[in-house]
Amino acid sequence: MNPCMSMKFEEKQSMDQYFEQCILEHGRSLFNYIYSLVRHKQLAEDLYQEVLISAYLALPSFEEKAKVKNWLFKIAVNKCRDYWRKEKSANRFWEEKVYLYVEDKNMIEEPEESVLHKCSDDEMVNTLQKLPEMYRDPLLLFYYHNQTLMEISHLTSIPVSTVKTRMRRAKERLRPKVEELVANG
Incomplete structure (x- = not known):
């Protein structure tokens, strides 16, 4: 196996392990935070999954590992805001259009x-x-x-x-x- 490929594979494995560890540590509080914002269990579960996907995809560019919890919560707030914007837009249709x-x-x-x-x-x-x-x-x-x-x-x-x-x-x-x-x- 090519040493460069093995290095990337090892980095990917360590990145995956790091992400898994972060979710084990902060996943429950992250879900509770999302739930406290939206007050609907199924919606909170959906948003939680979206947050995890976004965080996983952005993890290679994340540099401040010590602040991972704040970073995850910021992604959660942004996902909730996106949802509210879409919801508000849908409601505006019924109110105005x-x-x-x-x-x-x-x-x-x-x-x-x-x-x-x-x-x-x-x-x-x-x-x-x-x-x-x-x-x-x-x-x-x-x-x-x-x-x-x-x-x-x-x-x-x-x-x-x-x-x-x-x-x-x-x-x-x-x-x-x-x-x-x-x-x-």
Whole structure:
């Protein structure tokens, strides 16, 4: 066998043994740390495996052997952050982009929408005009101009969460007035 190859094989063996020893020493506390961050056992197990794979692959470039525990925990935090970013991105779809797909007329209308469609446009616009502008504009853009929450956010330069809050508060203010219109109409 070539001496150079035997040296690399021995280095690889010692590296594997070192990694195994690190996991024996710090594996349990590493898993507990990940679990404390995500609070879900199966997710913690998955992230733990990802951390081990990343650490194993990066081990040859790791130089400060004395700080291996800190290094493993840093990888764990980064893996958790990556997971949270992906999760947040997925949730953002349901919070914001789902409105782009709600154009099917066969879907059941929200109560506010059905009331808005039942009332005459003139009466409704007059009722809406009584609202402060910050509440009136998002409702007009959403219900009368068919803008999505994201589009309203871009048009008004306010966050989507603020648009949602203003729409909810506007509906709360409108509800008694619209009930009067429906009762009298």
